[in-house]
Amino acid sequence: MKPAARKKIVQVIGFLALRTAMVLVVAVLLLFLYDIGSKGHGAITWEFLSKAPRKGMTAGGIFPAIFGTFLVTVITALLSVPLGMSAAIYLNEYARQTRLTRLIRLSIRNLSGVPSIVYGLFGVILFVNVMRFGTSVLSAGLTLGLMTLPWTITASEEALKTVPNSYREGALALGATKWQSIRTNVLPYAVPGMLTGTVLGLARAAGETAPILFTGAAFFLPFLPRSLSDQFMALPYHLYIMATQHHAILQVRPLAYGTALVLIVFVLGMNMTAVILRYRLRRKQR
Amino acid sequence: MTKRRRDVQEAAIRAFFFTCGILAVLVLLGIFLTLVATSFPAFRQIKLSEFFLSTQWDPTSPEKAEYGLLSMIASTLMVTAGALILAVPIGIGVAAYLSDVAHWRVREVLKPVIEILAGIPSVVVGFLGIVLFGPAIAKVFHVGNGLNALNGSILLAVMALPTIISISEDSLNAVPRAYSEASLALGASRWQTLVRVKLPAGLSGIIAAVMLGMGRAIGETMTVLMATGNARSFPHGFLTAVRTMTANVAIELGEVPYDTTHYYALFAIGLVLFVMTFAVNLVADVVLHKYQEREQ
Numbered sequence: 001m002k003p004a005a006r007k008k009i010v011q012v013i014g015f016l017a018l019r020t021a022m023v024l025v026v027a028v029l030l031l032f033l034y035d036i037g038s039k040g041h042g043a044i045t046w047e048f049l050s051k052a053p054r055k056g057m058t059a060g061g062i063f064p065a066i067f068g069t070f071l072v073t074v075i076t077a078l079l080s081v082p083l084g085m086s087a088a089i090y091l092n093e094y095a096r097q098t099r100l101t102r103l104i105r106l107s108i109r110n111l112s113g114v115p116s117i118v119y120g121l122f123g124v125i126l127f128v129n130v131m132r133f134g135t136s137v138l139s140a141g142l143t144l145g146l147m148t149l150p151w152t153i154t155a156s157e158e159a160l161k162t163v164p165n166s167y168r169e170g171a172l173a174l175g176a177t178k179w180q181s182i183r184t185n186v187l188p189y190a191v192p193g194m195l196t197g198t199v200l201g202l203a204r205a206a207g208e209t210a211p212i213l214f215t216g217a218a219f220f221l222p223f224l225p226r227s228l229s230d231q232f233m234a235l236p237y238h239l240y241i242m243a244t245q246h247h248a249i250l251q252v253r254p255l256a257y258g259t260a261l262v263l264i265v266f267v268l269g270m271n272m273t274a275v276i277l278r279y280r281l282r283r284k285q286r
Numbered sequence: 287m288t289k290r291r292r293d294v295q296e297a298a299i300r301a302f303f304f305t306c307g308i309l310a311v312l313v314l315l316g317i318f319l320t321l322v323a324t325s326f327p328a329f330r331q332i333k334l335s336e337f338f339l340s341t342q343w344d345p346t347s348p349e350k351a352e353y354g355l356l357s358m359i360a361s362t363l364m365v366t367a368g369a370l371i372l373a374v375p376i377g378i379g380v381a382a383y384l385s386d387v388a389h390w391r392v393r394e395v396l397k398p399v400i401e402i403l404a405g406i407p408s409v410v411v412g413f414l415g416i417v418l419f420g421p422a423i424a425k426v427f428h429v430g431n432g433l434n435a436l437n438g439s440i441l442l443a444v445m446a447l448p449t450i451i452s453i454s455e456d457s458l459n460a461v462p463r464a465y466s467e468a469s470l471a472l473g474a475s476r477w478q479t480l481v482r483v484k485l486p487a488g489l490s491g492i493i494a495a496v497m498l499g500m501g502r503a504i505g506e507t508m509t510v511l512m513a514t515g516n517a518r519s520f521p522h523g524f525l526t527a528v529r530t531m532t533a534n535v536a537i538e539l540g541e542v543p544y545d546t547t548h549y550y551a552l553f554a555i556g557l558v559l560f561v562m563t564f565a566v567n568l569v570a571d572v573v574l575h576k577y578q579e580r581e582q
Contacts, residue, residue, distance in 0.1 A: 011477035015387050021379030022388075022396065025451075028444055029403050035418055036410070083306050090307035094300055100308075106571065107310040113498070113567035114317060114560065115505025116408075117532050121556040122317045124539075125324055146313055153310065177292060179299045200405075207407025210507040210532070214539050236409040236508075243413045244512055253417070260410050271405045275398060 036260050043258025052222050057242070058252055062259055067224055068137065068232035069266065072216075073206045075141025075228075076148060080205075081198050083145075084152025088194070091153070092160040093168075093182055112150035117210040119147045124214050138228040140216030144205040151204070155197020159190045196277045203270035207263060209236040219245075235263040321557040328353075328550035337554065341520045343534070345548040353551050355558065357520040361435070361528035364521050365510060366503040368439025369446055374496055376443075377450030378485075381492075384451070385458040386480050404448035408508040415441045415513030429525050433515035436524040441509045446499035453498060457491020458484055490573050497570035501563045507532040531555050 047061050054060030087108075095101040123143030133139040163186050171181035209217075218231035219241060225232045242256035243249070329337070332353045340354025380400075384393055419440055420432035427436075461484050469479040485492070515527025516537065529537075535552050542549045 007475045007478070011475045014477040014481070015383075018379045018383035018387055021376045022383045024376060025380055025403070025447060026396070026399055029399055031418075032406065032410075032414055035414065083309060086303050086306035087309060090303035094303055095307065104307055104310055107314040109571055110564060110567050111310060111314050113501045113505070113563050114314075115507065115532060115563055117505070117507040117535055118317065118321070118556050118560050118563075121324075121535070121539075121553055122320055125320050126316070149313065150310065177296050179296055203405060204407075207405075207409070209407075209409045210536060213536060236407055239409050239413060240508065240512065243416055256413065257417075260413050263407060264410060267407055268402060268405055271402065275401065 033264075036257065036264055039254070040257035040259075040261030043254050044261065048255075048258055049262070053220065056248075057220060057246060057255075058248060062233075062235070062238060062255075062262065064221055064224055065233040065235045065238040065259070066262065066266075068217075069206055069235040069263075071225065071232060072137055072141045072144065072212065072234060073202055075138060076144040076205045077198070077202055079142055079145030080148040080152045080201070081195075084149055084198065085156045085194055087149075087153045088156030088160055089182065092157050093178070093186065108150045108153055112154070114147075115210075116147060116208055117213075119143055120211040120214055122146070123211060128215055134229055135214070135231055136216045136229045137225050137232040138216070140212040140232070140234075143211045143215045144208060147208070147211055148201040148205045151201035152198050155201060156190075156194040159193030159197060160186065162193060163189045192277070192281050196274045196281065199270055199274040199277075203267050203274070206270065207236055207267045209234075209240055212237060235259060235266065239263060318560065321553055321560055325550055325554035325557045328547055328554045331547045332551060332554075337551075343518055345538070345542075345551065351547070353547075355531070355555065357518065358529055358531045358534055358555070359558070361514075361521050362504060362530040362532070364524070365435050365438040365442060365514065365528065365530055366500060368435060368524060369442035369503045370496065370500060372439060372443035373446045373450055373499060377447050377495070377499070378454055378492060380447070380451045381454035381458055381495075382480055382485070384455050386476065386484065400448050400451055403444070408445065408506060409512070411441050411445060412509040412512030415509065420513065423525075427525055431515075433513055433527060434525050435514055435521060435528045438510045438514035438528070438530075439524065441513050442503040442506055445506060445509060446503050449502055450495045450499040453495035454488070454492045457488040457495065460491065461487040490576060494570040494574040497566050497573070501566040501570070504566065505532060505559060505563050507536050511536050531559055535559075 049061060049066065050063050051061035052064050053062065087104075091101070091104065095104070120143060123139055123146070127133045127139035127142050128135055131139075133142075167185040167189065168181050171185040172178075176184070212234055216231055217234045217237040221231060221233050239256060239259045242252050242259055246252050337353055337355050338359075339356060340352065341357045341360075342352040342354045343357060344352045384396060388396065415437050416433065419437050422432065423434070423437055424430060424432035465483050465487055466479050469483045470476070474482070510530045511533040514530065514533065516529040516533055517527035518529050519526075521528045535555050538548070539552050542552060
């Protein structure tokens with residue numbers, strides 16, 4: 001065979017292999033979504049979404065779990081969004097390239113690699129025991145808040161970086177102080193981007209199970225949490241129970257599929273919202 | 287407002303933001319010190335050599351409680367290695383496809399696909415391990431219920447893929463255009479350019495991507511807890527049930543009495559996990575950093 005022809009054939013085969021890898025990944029995702037969607041949608045009724053579980057969780061709905069996941073995500077956001085945004089403002093607007101700044105950045109990168117179950121252990125000691133919040137929706141929310149902190153900081157800093165320096169300089173040249181320039185000329189342009197990045201992090205937190213296992217999630221509660229020191233049911237933990245711990249696992253499998261579908265819609269819904277917002281934002285900026 | 291008051295106010299605002307910034311260091315340090323302090327009491331009763339070298343973990347045994355972590359360390363490493371064997375070639379392949387083969391319109395469609403994959407909660411992936419991959423593995427290999435190390439490896443591969451793909455693709459895209467243009471101008475095909483020029487040039491980024499994927503796999507809890515069968519014995523192959531360190535903490539922490547050696551030993555496992563993932567992430571960070579410095 002001529003070298004040129006061989007080169008061509010090798011390339012065709014090589015690119016085919018790469019394409020196969022891509023097709024495989026797309027196929028896995030479609031398989032996941034199809035399996036959950038096709039077997040889960042049958043369980044979705046108004047009762048399933050609006051009522052508490054009945055008869056040892058073999059009937060009834062998952063409303064307490066939906067509400068619990070919503071509530072814990074709100075607490076997560078209340079801790080991680082303001083702190084994360086402020087940390088990002090420090091890093092992007094105030095910090096100089098010092099050793100300390102490098103240490104902060106290194107810490108953020110390493111925090112995002114700490115296993116979620118280790119955050120759970122930390123939450124047990126810090127929030128449940130030392131701060132005496134007990135196993136509660138507050139402890140779980142704060143644990144998840146710490147876990148999302150590095151993602152919030154990174155996303156917020158990305159948004160701050162997109163604001164051109166001339167905006168800052170314009171305000172400073174008119175005699176504004178540093179904070180005035182940030183407040184009037186940087187934040188209005190950066191906050192929408194900060195929020196979309198943050199929502200992506202919160203979506204991941206909403207789907208997490210390991211950090212809430214021992215900080216506040218409950219196996220079964222017939223009622224909703226009435227205060228922040230109550231335990232709560234959560235969608236991911238409920239799915240785990242229904243899939244592995246229930247006394248009649250095969251009987252409740254349709255309910256487990258239904259729970260998985262609701263959880264996926266909840267999490268991917270948050271993801272989609274953020275992605276669409278980001279897309280609109282980019283178009284507006286252009 | 288007087289200038290003096292304004293300066294004080296500015297300094298206060300700066301101090302507030304600085305406090306939030308330094309929080310990341312404090313949290314990381316706090317996690318480490320908490321784990322050290324809480325694991326420490328465990329080693330009043332457990333010998334370090336037993337903890338790391340014995341394969342027997344049986345804290346609730348009525349005769350003699352045993353605290354050997356080796357089986358679980360081996361299980362974690364085995365499941366992780368299996369995941370990487372699957373995810374690394376596929377992940378790099380997809381990254382190369384997205385950066386060098388795909389039309390930009392196709393890429394715009396496929397990138398959100400990767401993001402959606404990254405967004406699927408680990409407990410859902412674990413559930414699919416039970417209902418989808420478990421029965422399939424049982425059928426193909428004629429083994430029990432299919433909840434074993436292989437199942438865990440496949441699922442962890444899926445979970446590590448988005449990390450490996452996005453960081454590898456970034457590093458391939460960061461290879462200067464001049465490199466590939468020079469290669470193409472010398473008559474190399476696009477495939478040759480990809481394999482002999484771009485992949486070697488982006489290698490450090492790809493290594494970092496693999497390390498970060500590995501960190502995720504080591505620390506992942508729910509997926510392995512649900513899909514690997516959780517047998518406590520030393521792993522004898524990919525078709526046996528295994529129990530990883532993360533799964534063991536998740537299983538036992540709920541039932542263990544407070545202030546016992548067993549309780550503290552679970553935090554010691556947490557410390558081992560922390561140190562392992564920290565080391566892996568640090569290596570990734572150093573590799574990535576070196577590479578960025580060289581580029582500048």
